[in-house]
Amino acid sequence: xxxxxxxxxxxxxxxxxDTTPLVVVIPGLTSDSTSxxxxxxxxxxxxxxxxxxxxxxxxxxxxxxxxxxxxxxxWTEDTRVVIDYLHHQYPKAPLFAIGTSIGANILVKxxxxxxxxxxxxxxxxxxxxxxxxxxxxxxxxxxxQKLYDRALTIGLRGYAKLHEPHYSRLANWExxxxxxxxxxxxxxxxxxxxxxETVDTYYRHCSSSSYVQYVSGPLLCISALDDPVCTRxxxxxxECRANKNIVLATPQHGGHxxxxxxxxxxxxxxxxxxxxxxxxxxxSPHMHVQKTENSDLQLSVGSSIDQGPYVNIAExxxxxxxxxxxxxxxxxxxxxxxGKHHNNEQDEMVSTMEQKQHLPEAKSDIAPTxxxxxxxxxxxxxxxxxxxxxxxxxxxxxxxxQNRKSMxxxxxxxxxxxxxxxxxxLRIFSRKKLRNVSPATSYRR
Numbered sequence: 001x002x003x004x005x006x007x008x009x010x011x012x013x014x015x016x017x018d019t020t021p022l023v024v025v026i027p028g029l030t031s032d033s034t035s036x037x038x039x040x041x042x043x044x045x046x047x048x049x050x051x052x053x054x055x056x057x058x059x060x061x062x063x064x065x066x067x068x069x070x071x072x073x074x075w076t077e078d079t080r081v082v083i084d085y086l087h088h089q090y091p092k093a094p095l096f097a098i099g100t101s102i103g104a105n106i107l108v109k110x111x112x113x114x115x116x117x118x119x120x121x122x123x124x125x126x127x128x129x130x131x132x133x134x135x136x137x138x139x140x141x142x143x144x145q146k147l148y149d150r151a152l153t154i155g156l157r158g159y160a161k162l163h164e165p166h167y168s169r170l171a172n173w174e175x176x177x178x179x180x181x182x183x184x185x186x187x188x189x190x191x192x193x194x195x196x197e198t199v200d201t202y203y204r205h206c207s208s209s210s211y212v213q214y215v216s217g218p219l220l221c222i223s224a225l226d227d228p229v230c231t232r233x234x235x236x237x238x239e240c241r242a243n244k245n246i247v248l249a250t251p252q253h254g255g256h257x258x259x260x261x262x263x264x265x266x267x268x269x270x271x272x273x274x275x276x277x278x279x280x281x282x283x284s285p286h287m288h289v290q291k292t293e294n295s296d297l298q299l300s301v302g303s304s305i306d307q308g309p310y311v312n313i314a315e316x317x318x319x320x321x322x323x324x325x326x327x328x329x330x331x332x333x334x335x336x337x338x339g340k341h342h343n344n345e346q347d348e349m350v351s352t353m354e355q356k357q358h359l360p361e362a363k364s365d366i367a368p369t370x371x372x373x374x375x376x377x378x379x380x381x382x383x384x385x386x387x388x389x390x391x392x393x394x395x396x397x398x399x400x401x402q403n404r405k406s407m408x409x410x411x412x413x414x415x416x417x418x419x420x421x422x423x424x425x426l427r428i429f430s431r432k433k434l435r436n437v438s439p440a441t442s443y444r445r
Contacts, residue, residue, distance in 0.1 A: 014051065014090070021050045021282050022093045024083055028101030028127075028257065029073075030155035032061035037257055037268065041098065044271050048279065051093070055082045065163045068170055070193050073102050073132055074206020076110040083110075087119040096278050097123040100257055101230070104128035104221075105208045111219065112211025122218040122281035124274045127227060127257050131234035132203035136183055138231040148229050148256075149181050156185045167193075212239040212246065220247045220277045222270050224254030249273070 014020075023045050027038050033054035042052040056063055057071040058078065071078065079097075087095055097120050099107030104125035111118055129135040139149045160167045160176050167173055167189060175188030186199050196202035221240065225232045232250070240248040251259070251269075259269035 016090060017092055018051075018090060019092050019094075021278070022086060022090060022095050023050055023052050023278070024079075024086065024095070024097045025052060025054045026079060026097065026099040026103030026107050027054065027057065027060075028103050029152060030060065030159050031100070031103075032056045034061065037100070040268060041100075041271050041274070044275055045278075048275060053082070053086065055079060059159065059163050065166055068166065068193070070163075070166075070190075072190050072194055072202070072206060073105055073129070074109055074202075074208075076106055076113060079106055079110050080114070083119060094121045094282055095119055096121055096281070098126070098274060099124070099128070100126045102129065105130065105132070105206070108208035108215065108219070108221075109206070109211050111217065112208065112214040115214050116216050118217060120217055122220075122278055124220045124222070124277060126222050126270050126274070127230050128208060128221065128223065129230040129234060130207065130209045130223075130236055132207045133200060134234040135230060136199075136203055138233065139229065140181060140183075144228055152229075153179055153182055153185055156182065156189075160185075160189060209234065209236040209239065212236045213243060215243055215245055218245055218247075218281055220249065220274070222249045222251070222254075222259075222273060224251050224256070224259070226253050227256045229256040247277075 025038060025041060027033070027035060031038060033039075033042075033056055038054060042054065045052050054061075055078065059065045059070065083095065083097065086093075097107055099105070105128050107123055108125050108128060111120065111123060139145045157176060157179060160171075164173070167176060171192040172188040176185060179185040179188060183199055186202060190196070191199055191202050194202065196205065223230065223232065223235055235248070235250065237248075240246045254269070257268075257270070261267050261269045261272075
């Protein structure tokens with residue numbers, strides 16, 4: 001399946017009754033289906049036998065602009081149309097979504113806007129900026145951030161150049177040509193085209209952080225703490241803790257859409273983590289069940305955060321929420337889907353979640369015995385959701401440990417291979433020193 005020229009092109013090899021999982025990829029700022037990391041992701045998912053659709057932003061990927069509407073950091077309408085169309089065309093195919101950078105912000109915002117109505121069985125958000133206002137302040141703070149800011153602005157100016165007839169009519173073309181930062185471009189182009197009063201208004205309106213609390217399906221979020229573009233200061237930690245549907249992975253290193261692993265850096269860790277997460281969701285018996293709106297299960301962010309520690313934080317920054325229905329219980333599960341890959345690691349990947357604060361009995365959803373009492377369906381639904389998220393969290397912990405091992409191996413190899421050169425340099429340096437010292441000694445004698 002392909003999307004081009006503003007129309008949907010259908011590959012006849014895929015039947016409407018096909019049950020092969022379908023993944024929608026939403027690229028980052030000025031990225032499209034030709035970008036290297038998007039190709040790497042699509043190739044990895046295709047190797048698993050999944051169908052991949054890259055939803056190019058308006059005006060990118062060789063698609064011309066046919067209206068006065070352009071995409072921006074919070075434009076979710078195109079994503080909504082693409083996903084609804086695919087769900088209608090292939091109703092039996094499990095539907096998943098992956099967003100990268102600005103695409104991740106769009107994806108999370110879409111999931112929060114549509115809540116229970118989304119036909120998505122699971123989603124992944126990679127290196128999301130989360131809060132655009134905080135990101136705007138961060139990207140002009142230091143020299144390295146300013147370099148990224150200038151590089152992204154050059155890409156935006158190139159995008160505007162492709163559609164100059166539209167931008168010259170709808171925006172301030174002279175201002176666009178003189179833009180030296182993303183904020184400048186948003187001031188002279190995005191705000192005028194999108195009818196936003198100010199740049200800060202646009203950033204507040206389009207940030208996905210305020211929609212995290214409304215995400216109702218499994219969502220994996222990966223954000224490196226050393227990301228030079230999307231700062232850790234914008235990560236909605238409390239909202240992710242309060243929402244039991246979200247797994248937040250915050251590795252210490254990884255940069256922005258990098259996470260290279262291996263000696264040749266031929267693979268991206270976040271792609272492997274995405275494959276593991278979506279694969280586990282697809283194989284879970286609790287997936288693909290029609291979701292229903294249940295007001296009793298929805299708690300406000302403030303009350304959920306205040307009611308106590310529902311979060312498990314691993315050594316590498318992994319954060320995942322545990323619902324209050326598990327108060328006082330120790331949950332032990334095994335990761336069956338990955339047993340054949342690392343049987344020796346299973347004993348280390350046992351997850352224990354312990355509630356340290358007890359809620360009032362009126363708010364507790366836990367059943368007193370193993371026998372389910374009528375009227376406690378909400379507790380059973382919460383346990384099913386946890387059974388899906390817990391194996392994924394253990395899997396990501398395992399992948400993080402593997403990544404650290406590979407980094408140490410790489411450092412060891414670097415030392416071993418560079419030692420002969422370093423030794424030669426030291427010998428040459430010492431010989432020169434001896435030559436300078438010897439004549440002086442002879443002269444003194």
